[in-house]
Amino acid sequence: MRMSDDKLNPPYNDLIGDILKEYTKKGGMDNLAGQGKPLPQEYFSGDTFQHFQRIAKDAGYKPHWLKLQHDIRDEVIAIAAIHATDTAKVLESRIEKLNEKVFEYNKSCPAPMQKGSVSVSNIEAAIDWWK
Numbered sequence: 001m002r003m004s005d006d007k008l009n010p011p012y013n014d015l016i017g018d019i020l021k022e023y024t025k026k027g028g029m030d031n032l033a034g035q036g037k038p039l040p041q042e043y044f045s046g047d048t049f050q051h052f053q054r055i056a057k058d059a060g061y062k063p064h065w066l067k068l069q070h071d072i073r074d075e076v077i078a079i080a081a082i083h084a085t086d087t088a089k090v091l092e093s094r095i096e097k098l099n100e101k102v103f104e105y106n107k108s109c110p111a112p113m114q115k116g117s118v119s120v121s122n123i124e125a126a127i128d129w130w131k
Helices: 015-025 048-058 064-082 088-108 120-129
Strands: none
Touching (some): 064 120, 088 120
16 A cells, blocks of 8 residues: 555645745745844744744745735725626626635635635625735
8 A cells, every 4th residue: 555545644744845845936035134144043942833934924925825815805805996887797707717816815825714705796795804
């Protein structure tokens, strides 16, 4: 039996490692501030994940899902603004494209932050969801 076929012990999922690999592929690790300098001692005490988050934030890193969240928020606001003036067909087309982004966002963000799809009937409520 191959290890990947073992249903009791699924393959290990290294979420942080995957995020770092993707960020490195996109050139995000090039020319970082403080590159080559030793880390402060405070980074080696306490919770490693919190320190990673602080270092990533200090370096200006934003996860893909957070960028998507901002794109979706801006699009929801734009759709709501044209809701009264645009034709239903154009509006539905924009909402369909928006929901593709929502689906991608839900696949990549933490589960408690997932949100439902947007429709013409809930566009006003969606503005609050995506703030």
